[in-house]
Amino acid sequence: MNIASTSPSTHSHLVLIVEDEPAIASVLEAYLRRDGMRTCMAADGIEALQLFRDMRPDMVLLDINLPGIDGLDVLRHIRDEDQTPVILVTALADDVDKLLGLRLGADDYVIKPFNPAEVVARVKAVLRRSANMHTVSAPIRVGDLEIDEQDHVALVHVQNKAIPLPLTLTEFRLLACLAAQPRRCFSRSYLIEQCLPESDALERVIDSHISKLRRKLQQAGQEDLIEAVRGIGYRLWQER
Structure with a gap:
């Protein structure tokens, strides 16, 4: 378990990175921290669910291929408990796998190999859309x-x-x-x-x-x- 932050502000967004490849996880962490976000990281599905429940992140970057509980099962558990935004990170380029993740409730997906700057842009876009929903007062x-x-x-x-x-x-x-x-x-x-x-x-x-x-x-x-x-x-x- 690894928790890192570049800002003392508790108001910055917390992103849970679920990735079993340390090099990829470190790159994502570095780019997100550079944009002022806090991060917490899990290397398998069991740890991911524990951190999700303990830390209540604002966003989850979720790899599909994980040891133990795979990413799609982690997504199912998250959706059973909460509507926290989830972006799937996957090496599976097959459209069937993408659509399955979206049907289970993922908000977006990126495919490996990826540009980490693009992943950060996706994270910011989903968080921005979530924040924009609070600007309209009349139901x-x-x-x-x-x-x-x-x-x-x-x-x-x-x-x-x-x-x-x-x-x-x-x-x-x-x-x-x-x-x-x-x-x-x-x-x-x-x-x-x-x-x-x-x-x-x-x-x-x-x-x-x-x-x-x-x-x-x-x-x-x-x-x-x-x-x-x-x-x-x-x-x-x-x-x-």
Whole structure:
């Protein structure tokens, strides 16, 4: 276990680096510290989950190939407990592996070998998107759906009960974007630009996020709220 900081401020972001290759972990640590972030590092999945629960980091950089518990299982455990942003770091270039990680709730991914400066840029972009969600004060209401961007909460109101939706950051951004203009059709490229800026994600990655978002809405009794528009993208459909 190794914890390092370049700033005495307790307000700087804490990034948990989960990487079993010491050289790669050290490079990531150095670049993040150079940008004023605090870091903590784990070399396997068990240590990663222990540090996650003890330190409550603002961001997790998570390698997929780990000894013991692999990165995807670590991601599953994290998502069972919290919505902390997670960026996968992987040597697996297969799109299937990327999409699986995104379906499990990862917010972005980078592929080895990578430019460490790009990884830092991805981290800052995800953290910035998270912070920007606190700049809007008025909740969005569409039918039984309520989205409070300031408190980062999405609720479904059913029979005088408010049911929270357990959304990842990307799912929350997508839902907020669609709900801000009900009935408007958004292209996949627009959704990537608005909800995954500074990412090289393919357009079909949006389909993966939307699919998981729709399942969560359906589980809360909001079936068919998001409609696919053939050849274009998606819209949130609310009957007038």
